[in-house]
Amino acid sequence: MPTPRVLVVDDEHLIRWSLEQHLEKNGYEVITTSNGREAVQIVQDVLPEAVLLDIQMPGMDGIEVLRAIREIDPDVPVVMITAHGGVGSAVAAMKLGAYDYVEKPFDIQRITVLLANALERRTLKGEVTRFRSEQGRRYGLxxxxxxxxxxxxxxxxxxxxxxxxxxxxxxxxxxxxxxxxxxxxxxxxxxxxxxxxxxxxxxxxxxxxxxxxxxxxxxxxxxxxxxxxxxxxxxxxxxxxxxxxxxxxxxxxxxxxxxxxxxxxxxxxxxxxxxxxxxxxxxxxxxxxxxxxxxxxxxxxxxxxxxxxxxxxxPLRERREDVPLLVRHFVDAFSRECRKPVRGIDPSAERLLAAYDWPGNVRELRNIIERAIILENAQFILPAHLPPEIASPGPPAPEARGTIVVTENGVSLEEVEKELIGQALKLAAGNQVKAARLLHLTRDVLRYRMKKYGYL
Ligand SMILES: Nc1ncnc2c1ncn2[C@@H]1O[C@H](COP(=O)(O)OP(=O)(O)OP(=O)(O)O)[C@@H](O)[C@H]1O
Ligand SMILES: [Mg+2]
Missing domain, CATH: 3.40.50.300 (P-loop containing nucleotide triphosphate hydrolases)
Structure with missing residues (x-):
């Protein structure tokens, strides 16, 4: 951390001098002034890390200075110095956001401790804010x-x-x-x-x-x-x-x-x-x-x-056209993270992914890509790198083949068509000629519909 700068504002020469001596010895850079108006100007110009501020001063008093400082830098910790018995004005200062106060004659060690705590809190606060704005960037749309x-x-x-x-x-x-x-x-x-x-x-x-x-x-x-x-x-x-x-x-x-x-x-x-x-x-x-x-x-x-x-x-199976985009996204992310030069996914493997039902949705897809990249050393993800339930899908489970009925809520024929094409592709392990035969379509018609529903 660079040397923290402390501004000392007091109209008594002796107090300025002793604080300056002591704080410099404790590793601070000290700027002093006897005048409230000048203090505000200094805050404006150098943005010190902390301020020690006398309350009773001729001209602009400490409370007014504090108000002005708060407008320039709402976060800088300000420690007020009050005359003996001046607790009333110290309380007013605390309400305006002063960090703490000390009474004259003060123990100089106490000031050092106060400053150290104030600066630590400021650093932490800064870190929290930075962390949050970083999170904000991480969680964009x-x-x-x-x-x-x-x-x-x-x-x-x-x-x-x-x-x-x-x-x-x-x-x-x-x-x-x-x-x-x-x-x-x-x-x-x-x-x-x-x-x-x-x-x-x-x-x-x-x-x-x-x-x-x-x-x-x-x-x-x-x-x-x-x-x-x-x-x-x-x-x-x-x-x-x-x-x-x-x-x-x-x-x-x-x-x-x-x-x-x-x-x-x-x-x-x-x-x-x-x-x-x-x-x-x-x-x-x-x-x-x-x-x-x-x-x-x-x-x-x-x-x-x-x-x-x-x-x-x-669910992912209702938006299969997103599968290739997600695959791309996770391949990029994990190849960077694992420092492996994986360039993409082989078309036949991609077809298998497009036909799969994704009961675990995006998390499942993410895990599959992550695993393939960690375990394999190929430039492209191949069918052999995929888990067996995707690489060699069996016939769809009987319950998944439930009879379609029209209810009050209606049924989208397109959804039905899309679903059946998905099932056929799965049954044919991604082989379009076979899938087309299962659906009594020509391969061209199947391909046309696969495009339409995002399987291609
Ligand atoms: N559209 C998406 N794009 C990129 N990553 C996604 C997307 N959807 C989900 N993920 C990622 O998939 C994983 C699972 O998502 P998340 O934890 O948000 O699911 P969830 O709905 O909360 O699941 P659960 O019900 O099991 O808690 C996370 O790593 C998340 O970042
Ligand atoms: Mg969750």
Whole structure:
């Protein structure tokens, strides 16, 4: 760290001189002035890392100087120096955002300790801000790879959600479809991005722990509560709470959660005091919440409260045209990460991927590419590098061949056609001539339709 610069502002020559001597010995660069107006000018010109500021000075007094400094640099720590018995004005200064104060005659060691702490906190704060803006860049919309109509709609919705500040979001989608990713993009692209993103997986913990994780507890609230603990709602103030696997949220806790969302207040366990926070709640689930609500396994009022903005992440098999883009994306990412010169994927391997059903969605695809790149040393990913269920697919499981029926909700013939073509390609292990024969089509017609549905 470069030598930190401290500005010392005091109208008494002796105090300036002794502070300068002492602080220089402790590794600071010291600038001094006896005049408030000049102090403001210096802050403007050199942006010191810390300021020691006398309250009583002729002309512009310390409080006015502090106000002016805050306008130039809201973060620089300012330690006030007050005359003996001048605590009243010191308190006023603290309210204006002074870091701390010392009374004259002061112990010079105490000033050194105060400065060291103030600077450390400033560095940490800077690091946190830098970390968050870095995260913000990492979680841009472009992280969500895909050009299919459905993923485009998802991205447009994410953009809108990020711009609207507070509404609760419910992310629904099968495992591995990108719910975590979507939640982080919403957070980091919103005005809340500079504040914390905290997450809790509701299925991983027993009820009492979930409550204390969410809302915190007072010391002694229960046997193991040896110290006070803040919950995620408190820690996330200004930011976002991500409730993953909300379908597993214990029923007993759901009314408290509903209240926290609706009234933006909650209580730590063992406390009678309401705490008010400003957080956005994003919940995610791969379960069918309305169905759970009908079965009384999830509170209907909570469901409606969460579902203000629903966002469904489509399974990968419904947007097969994104498979090649995702493959490209992960090949680039992992070949860079593993420092292996993998250039791409062999067309026959790509066809197998296009025909596969992806029960584990994008996560499964990502893992397959990662594994192929780690284990193999070829320039191109070949069918032999893929796991057996993809490289040599058996006939589709009987349940996957369910009879199609038209219901009140209607059926898209195109979806049916797309699905059957996918099944035929799978059965024919990607061989187009065979797949065409299975569908009673010519190979050209099959290829035309494969293009249409994104298999090519
Ligand atoms: N459209 C996408 N583009 C790029 N990467 C994606 C996309 N969707 C998901 N991923 C990646 O796939 C992996 C799984 O996604 P994620 O963890 O967000 O899924 P999830 O829906 O939360 O799954 P689960 O229900 O199992 O928690 C992550 O590494 C994520 O970054
Ligand atoms: Mg997840």
């Amino acid at each position: 472009d992280r969500m790879v895909g050009e299919s109509p459905s993923i485009r709609t998802v991205k447009e919705t994410i953009e809108k959600i990020a711009r609207s500040d507070a509404a609760t979001v419910l992310l629904q989608g099968e495992s591995g479809t990108g719910k975590d990713l979507a939640a982080k993009i919403v957070h980091y692209q919103s005005a809340r991005g500079e504040f914390p993103f905290v997450e809790i997986n509701c299925s991983a913990l027993p009820e009492t722990l979930v409550e204390s994780e969410l809302f915190g507890h007072e010391r002694g609230a229960y046997t193991d509560a040896k110290t006070m603990r803040r919950g995620l709602f408190e820690l996330a103030d200004g930011g976002t709470v991500f409730l993953d696997e909300i379908g597993d949220m214990p029923l007993g806790l759901q009314p408290k959660l509903l209240k926290a969302i609706e009234e933006k207040t909650f209580r730590r366990i063992g406390s009678a005091r309401d705490i008010r926070v400003d957080v956005r709640v994003i919940a995610a689930t791969n379960k069918n919440l309305p169905e759970l609500a009908r079965a009384r396994a999830f509170r209907e009022d909570l469901f409606y409260r969460l579902n203000v903005i629903p966002l469904r992440l489509p």
